[in-house]
Amino acid sequence: MLHTIIKQNSYQDSVNLMLLTNKLSTMEGVNKVQVMMGTPANKDIFKSSGLYSEDLERAAANDMCIVVDTDADEKIEEILEEIDTYLNNQSINNSKEEFQTVKTWDKAMKALPNANMALISTPGQYAAEEADKALDNGLHVLIFSDNVTVEDERRLKEKAHDKGLLVMGPDCGTSIVSGVPVAFANVVKPGNIGIVGASGTGIQEVSVQVDRLGGGVSSAIGTGGRDLSDKIGAITMLDAIRALANHKDTEVITMISKPPAKEVRDEVVELLQSVSKPVVAIFLGEEPHNHEGNIYYANTLEETAAIAVDLASGNTVKPNYYGAAIEVPSVNLNADQKTIKGLYSGGTLGYEAATLISRGLGLAQSGHHDEGYLLSADGFEVADLGDDIYTQGKPHPMIDPDTRIQFFKKAAEDDSTAIILFDVVLGYGSHEDMASALVPGIQKIQQEAKAKGKEIYFVATVCGTNQDPQDIADQKAKLESAGVILRDSNNQAVRTALGMLDIQIEEKDKEVVAGKETASKDFTVSEAIEKLLKEKPSVVNVGLKKFTEAITANNGRVVQFDWRPVAGGNERMRKVLSVLR
Amino acid sequence: MYGQYNTIDEANRAVLDKIVAGAPFLLDVVPAKSVIEELNGKVLLHAGPPTKWENMPSPMQGSCVGAALFEGWASNADEAFKMLENGEVEFIPCHHVNAVGPMGGITSGSMPVLVVENRDGGNRAYCTMNEGIGKVLRFGAYSEEVTNRLAWMRDVLGPVLSKALKETEDGMNINVMIAKAITMGDEFHQRNIAGSLIFLKEIAPYILKTDASEEEKQAVIKFLADTDQFFLNIAMATGKSIMDTARTIQHGTVVTAMCRNGYEFGIRIAGMGDQWFTAPVNTPQGLFFTGYSQDMACSDMGDSAITETFGVGGFAMIAAPGVTRFVGAGGFEDALKTSNEMLEICIDQNPNFSIPTWDFQGSCLGIDARKVVELGIEPVINTGIAHKEAGVGQIGAGTVRAPLACFEKAIDAYAVKLGLIDPQ
Structure with missing residues (x-):
């Protein structure tokens, strides 16, 4: 039956009324409904939709007409209430974003005229092209993307150097620019320690340890893993060292790298020696025996941070940072259980573990292994699960627990496994609650082991600070309640695991010997580089939207560039566009 | 190659100057x-x-x-x-x-x-x-x-x-x-x-x-x-009169007409003169009067997209908060997104028509067919929706997109005409 209700003088926009009509149509017991203003044209529409009644003739153009076809008369009251609620709540909830979203460089630069940096996380084959455009716009570039050719890297870095700009990366996971964490980075206290590193998780662990030991970081510049290769020649590393040397508020410089090509190493060390500030350097995998002049060499990332914090607070550098005994829990192992499986999400943390375990076992430095293995000897294994071969079509293990849980299971199936060693990396970019994601897998493995009459021990380190977006105390508590043995640093976690198998590594005292005399170097840097270390960055974020969080939360400014491949990847159109420039 | 202009950008600028003038x-x-x-x-x-x-x-x-x-x-x-x-x-x-x-x-x-x-x-x-x-x-x-x-x-x-x-x-x-x-x-x-x-x-x-x-x-x-x-x-006759003057400059990649006949969508670009570049039309999506629904909607038709060509219509969604909800069920922010997105495929903004709700920015000016293809952003068109059967009349209103293929064909033909690339 048709019911006609006319609300006099209650004008509403036709769009509102259409939306209202759609809403009312979904109510139970309503066969058909139409809400419109009473204009002659609308009355015709009522006619053609079979909802016309004589009552409508009373309605004028400014009267709202509601015609309901319902078998349940009592519905009318409900419908009228619904209409009132709807009309009274028309304001639409907006979650206003703190940044603009653009799709072209033109608009990006208009939206953020003071932009001084681009963060590029496009698929690798397009990253060089976008980095090039960023440089043309006068921006420093952090290339998070991997799979950029070494030729492109060299070309981009030379171009940047000539323009007085920095290219961080490619495959640079971490930087902290004037206190703003960029990509995968932790929130560390501000301070006077500047970091430059060819390793993402190396920077994360050192900056986290600095924070834990009471120090603070001015900036941390990631160079990308290949920067110190002979093909690149440390272009970014050298510029970053100059920048930190020149930066007033940086009093200690910390340098992190895997062992580089000899000529490159010499050039970097020579530059570091001529800096008038103390320097802490770690070439991961080397076993330095002395400090030389202003350069203090460390064996582990934790030691690197400890020396830096001592220097930064004006303390004397200790001859040995490994004096304190590490608590080793007593273990109950079967005769077969003799090995450690290190399953890392952080490549450099894994590399450090492989180095320490090799030393503990008296193996020569491990060299290259297949399939992302950093160590594979006598059943001892350390794997970098963030290696390309594990991340094809899958998220990085810092974001996704699946790969790691698979490897945990595989490790537990090996009868020789006594200890599973791993890392949980917190900070921006990483999983919001990795502990909860891993714990069920860990508990299942422990139960299955118990059923077989043995114990499998889990030893881990949580790489994070109290300021990180994840609640570190909560992460630790969750892991500990699952029986995971936690240590404050990766170094301590590895030594604990080795200790549980009665393996110790002895660290010798280091002496300070005189450094080589060096010719004085020019440390002037461009205005753009000076500004990068002095001011909160304004970032054009090309690619992963997730990266904007860290920047806005730490008072950097950002514009989101929703990147798509040119012409959707249509090759003919790419060619046409390139000739129509 | 581009007549009196050194580059496509210069030719495009000349077309834009005509639109503003x-x-x-x-x-x-x-x-x-x-x-x-x-x-x-x-x-x-x-x-x-x-x-x-x-x-x-x-x-x-x-x-x-x-x-x-x-x-x-x-x-x-x-x-x-x-x-x-x-x-x-x-x-x-x-x-x-x-x-x-x-x-x-x-x-x-x-x-x-x-x-x-x-x-x-x-x-x-x-x-x-x-x-x-x-x-x-x-x-x-x-x-x-x-x-x-x-x-x-x-x-x-x-x-x-x-x-x-x-x-x-x-x-x-x-x-x-x-x-x-x-x-x-x-x-x-x-x-x-x-x-x-x-x-x-x-x-x-x-x-x-x-x-x-x-x-x-x-x-x-x-x-x-x-x-x-x-x-x-x-407004339509206005758009036509202005775009016709602008397209007397027969160089460059600015879109000079967009229109639909219910079967094909057609565009023209300055550098290709009178030639149409067509692709099958889409069907508008929108809100419908009671008793009507999306499956009764007629395919896209009308020359009214000359308004969008001129830089208003869907491109100026932000100017018309009262009808923003046609772009979806969203509000002001969606309108802003729509206009900002359209700005990405335009070369400049028209100082003649300043939009208060857009911080007094000018309306969109000069759709560049290259940008449409490069970014894959299809122009948005606000439109009435007809019933697909004759005689019923209008059954709703909403938006529709211009098909990308028109723009691809246009710039391809232009590159071929200029001898910059072999025909496919």
Whole structure:
């Protein structure tokens, strides 16, 4: 039956009324409904939709007409209430974003005229092209993307150097620019320690340890893993060292790298020696025996941070940072259980573990292994699960627990496994609650082991600070309640695991010997580089939207560039566009 | 290679300069056949790129029937259908004779058309007048009510407006009306109520001055007061007159026309002159009157996308908060996103039409076909939605996108024409 209700003088926009009509149509017991203003044209529409009644003739153009076809008369009251609620709540909830979203460089630069940096996380084959455009716009570039050719890297870095700009990366996971964490980075206290590193998780662990030991970081510049290769020649590393040397508020410089090509190493060390500030350097995998002049060499990332914090607070550098005994829990192992499986999400943390375990076992430095293995000897294994071969079509293990849980299971199936060693990396970019994601897998493995009459021990380190977006105390508590043995640093976690198998590594005292005399170097840097270390960055974020969080939360400014491949990847159109420039 | 211009960017800039320099004036309302020579035979104009009877969607065919009845070519609908099916009536795109037409765009010789002159180029453009809503020819209705209204428009509305316009000193300056209306919430495609009001306010004193009868004056003013979308057709003729001047520069990649015939979407770019680049049309998505739904929607039609070509319509969504919810169920933020997205495929902004809700930024200026292809952002068009069967009329309103393939074909052809790439 048709019911006609006319609300006099209650004008509403036709769009509102259409939306209202759609809403009312979904109510139970309503066969058909139409809400419109009473204009002659609308009355015709009522006619053609079979909802016309004589009552409508009373309605004028400014009267709202509601015609309901319902078998349940009592519905009318409900419908009228619904209409009132709807009309009274028309304001639409907006979650206003703190940044603009653009799709072209033109608009990006208009939206953020003071932009001084681009963060590029496009698929690798397009990253060089976008980095090039960023440089043309006068921006420093952090290339998070991997799979950029070494030729492109060299070309981009030379171009940047000539323009007085920095290219961080490619495959640079971490930087902290004037206190703003960029990509995968932790929130560390501000301070006077500047970091430059060819390793993402190396920077994360050192900056986290600095924070834990009471120090603070001015900036941390990631160079990308290949920067110190002979093909690149440390272009970014050298510029970053100059920048930190020149930066007033940086009093200690910390340098992190895997062992580089000899000529490159010499050039970097020579530059570091001529800096008038103390320097802490770690070439991961080397076993330095002395400090030389202003350069203090460390064996582990934790030691690197400890020396830096001592220097930064004006303390004397200790001859040995490994004096304190590490608590080793007593273990109950079967005769077969003799090995450690290190399953890392952080490549450099894994590399450090492989180095320490090799030393503990008296193996020569491990060299290259297949399939992302950093160590594979006598059943001892350390794997970098963030290696390309594990991340094809899958998220990085810092974001996704699946790969790691698979490897945990595989490790537990090996009868020789006594200890599973791993890392949980917190900070921006990483999983919001990795502990909860891993714990069920860990508990299942422990139960299955118990059923077989043995114990499998889990030893881990949580790489994070109290300021990180994840609640570190909560992460630790969750892991500990699952029986995971936690240590404050990766170094301590590895030594604990080795200790549980009665393996110790002895660290010798280091002496300070005189450094080589060096010719004085020019440390002037461009205005753009000076500004990068002095001011909160304004970032054009090309690619992963997730990266904007860290920047806005730490008072950097950002514009989101929703990147798509040119012409959707249509090759003919790419060619046409390139000739129509 | 690009005529007197060194680069495509320079040529494009020259086209943009012409658009900004456009000085459109509404001069007159006259019978179409008095200004469009071709309409003196059994000829109908239609919207969009060239098409054939058999490819026209049902509402467009309905419009043809209505026009045939209105012209007295047939005495009933059946006769009219037969005649049209037999190919007795020639079809010409409006765009080929300096005209544009809404929805079906069906225009016959006796229909009155608005005459807009662009004083910058000295050229004129024509468009029929808005018939209001409900059962109207442009949505395919052809009942007696429709032809009666058309007759009244021919016999009363057209002549009275013509007399009134002649009373003005120099015609009516349309830029001024657009600049005002855009600050009052119009985007000139979905919403024209402010423009229509301004037009009424400007023209009313002149209507009163004419020698038309009191009854006629009153009927004309009543019609203008009732017809919220009256200004749409003025905006369309304006867009056409300006884009036609701009495309006298036959270089570069600026889009100079977008239109649809219910079968194909067609575009032109400056560097390719009169050539159409077409692709199958999409079907608009939107909100529907009760009893109607998406599956009853007719495919996209009309020359009204000339408003978007000119930089308003869907591109100026942000100017018209009142109709933003047609872009989805969203609000102001969605409108802002739409206009910002459209800005990405445009070269610049038009200082003539500053939009308060957009921090007084100018309306979009100059769609670059290269950018459309590069970014894969298809121009958004605000549009009325016709029922897919003739005679039902408008069943809703919403938005539709211009198909990417038109733009790909256009820049491909241009690169080939310039000898920069081999044909595929």
